[in-house]
Amino acid sequence: MPIKLMAASRRRPGLTRAEYFRYIEHYHGTVARVERFKIEKYIQNHVIDGAFGVLSDDSHQNKVTDRDAVVELHFDSFRDMLATLEPEGVTQSRANQDGRFFADEANNVLVMAEEEELPVASPMPAFNPGLGEPGHGALKVMQYIMRRPDVFPQDFHRLWRRAHDEALATSSYANEMFRKITVSRRSRVNDNDAAARAHFRMVDPPVYDLVVSITLDSMEQVGAFRQYFDAMTKSALDFADWSQSFFLYVRPVRIIDDASAKE
Amino acid sequence: MADMTKPEWQAQKTYDQNRADCRVKATRPPLTPDEEKRPFAKYYYDEIPQPDPVHYATMDEPMDPADAIYPEDINRLLDVPALEAGVEIGWCNLPNGAGYIANRIHYPQFTADMVDWWFAWHPLEDLRYRIWYPPQHAGIMLSPMDRARILDDSIPNREKNWGVVHNVTENCDNGYENIDIAFRSPADAGFDMEKFDKVAATMAGGMGWAVTVDKTDESITAPALMVHMFYDAPEGGLIHRTRFWMGYRFNEKDKPELCLPPGVSVPVEAVQGLARHNVKEYTRWREFLPRIHAELGSGMYC
Numbered sequence: 001m002p003i004k005l006m007a008a009s010r011r012r013p014g015l016t017r018a019e020y021f022r023y024i025e026h027y028h029g030t031v032a033r034v035e036r037f038k039i040e041k042y043i044q045n046h047v048i049d050g051a052f053g054v055l056s057d058d059s060h061q062n063k064v065t066d067r068d069a070v071v072e073l074h075f076d077s078f079r080d081m082l083a084t085l086e087p088e089g090v091t092q093s094r095a096n097q098d099g100r101f102f103a104d105e106a107n108n109v110l111v112m113a114e115e116e117e118l119p120v121a122s123p124m125p126a127f128n129p130g131l132g133e134p135g136h137g138a139l140k141v142m143q144y145i146m147r148r149p150d151v152f153p154q155d156f157h158r159l160w161r162r163a164h165d166e167a168l169a170t171s172s173y174a175n176e177m178f179r180k181i182t183v184s185r186r187s188r189v190n191d192n193d194a195a196a197r198a199h200f201r202m203v204d205p206p207v208y209d210l211v212v213s214i215t216l217d218s219m220e221q222v223g224a225f226r227q228y229f230d231a232m233t234k235s236a237l238d239f240a241d242w243s244q245s246f247f248l249y250v251r252p253v254r255i256i257d258d259a260s261a262k263e
Numbered sequence: 264m265a266d267m268t269k270p271e272w273q274a275q276k277t278y279d280q281n282r283a284d285c286r287v288k289a290t291r292p293p294l295t296p297d298e299e300k301r302p303f304a305k306y307y308y309d310e311i312p313q314p315d316p317v318h319y320a321t322m323d324e325p326m327d328p329a330d331a332i333y334p335e336d337i338n339r340l341l342d343v344p345a346l347e348a349g350v351e352i353g354w355c356n357l358p359n360g361a362g363y364i365a366n367r368i369h370y371p372q373f374t375a376d377m378v379d380w381w382f383a384w385h386p387l388e389d390l391r392y393r394i395w396y397p398p399q400h401a402g403i404m405l406s407p408m409d410r411a412r413i414l415d416d417s418i419p420n421r422e423k424n425w426g427v428v429h430n431v432t433e434n435c436d437n438g439y440e441n442i443d444i445a446f447r448s449p450a451d452a453g454f455d456m457e458k459f460d461k462v463a464a465t466m467a468g469g470m471g472w473a474v475t476v477d478k479t480d481e482s483i484t485a486p487a488l489m490v491h492m493f494y495d496a497p498e499g500g501l502i503h504r505t506r507f508w509m510g511y512r513f514n515e516k517d518k519p520e521l522c523l524p525p526g527v528s529v530p531v532e533a534v535q536g537l538a539r540h541n542v543k544e545y546t547r548w549r550e551f552l553p554r555i556h557a558e559l560g561s562g563m564y565c
Contacts, residue, residue, distance in 0.1 A: 152406030
């Protein structure tokens, strides 16, 4: 898919997590299906757990913490994305007006990204409905990595890839359990995100150049990600601000997806 | 083992430092004492040749968009008879809002090797870029990994820029901008390589993102695709054909994609400004590259 919009948000004051998840899946998700505009695919990722910064930090240095969901809206083109965020002839879409009922909108974190799937050593060997969807595991880890400000963006992505390959080479459990790895690189179209910031009502959001999504069979295997994460953060390659990075364990929920069931 | 004390390595700045420096670069300050000692400093003080008045005046008015080539049809740049029968110099807004620029210059004294050397040599120091067109070129920077690639002797000059980003500070007749130009191989730019190798002498091009050096939260960062094609000229030297498609980017699948909001066009001033700048900077290049290549063209260091 050429481009997608990822918004990591926190639930609004006064809602429990259960109330929030019920609302965004069943009500907000329905609004999006009814008023689809140019959305090609829409996945909600409901956060089960997560960590912000690293163990060596004495206190949180992230500008935002406590994410409850990451929505991923896929589009065929940047123009389709804009046509959805600013639909012609509509002052505010229903989805736009609905956000304030469940999200703490001012601190949404938004990334417009392009995806690349990386090879894994051990793809899921056979379909098992007890483990999520065909070909994928049931648990996704979403790792938001902040570039160090002194590192050029092009070097950041190259160094991440080197560190990733080296981390996997020394993390046998991760190599065994990672079923799918998707790299979402921030696009420069994100530099012109005034419409998106208005849509999601963000105020001075932090910028993340990279989101890495890793699928595991279930929550039982998150130790595999921990092994990989420790190897990444110990890398001699200095490209990320790990104190301002975070990862989330999420449950993906399909809201809109026209792909055939076997894909 | 590389000698990291050489100016080509010492020029390296961090990303955030370079971004901060660009506002100063945009003032085009006098050369520093260290710059004055560089063997190419004298070119900064050249009298800059003015474009041919007839050629420059062609950029006064927009061309007919029906005569434009779209980036999806980039291989039409390999059909020379058709190019010669069409519009070779001009600019316009395409019906979809994109900006289009075409330019053609004959360089009687050029070779493809000179072109390849220049595009690899000039991004290593601010002054190398400034001497190209002192009135409007303010500075340039590479990332550390890109610098290492450019200075890698094992990589041919023609290939050094493939995948490399030039972070330039330049005035295209609309104020100083930071433009990040990601160069590509001809294949990654979309060319049919079997035809390319038969028709083209060499090529430099890719995708740029431009934003004013005085960027604010509301500033627009504008994409453009760019290709400089060079062909052996029957009368000797090279023919240079330039095309810009402003408002387009290469997406992750390496396909040209228009990314203007519906109903929005690239401002006329931006298209015409880049067209005029292109004529001016390559008029200077035409006169200057043979001289500097003869003096310094044996490698990347000097």
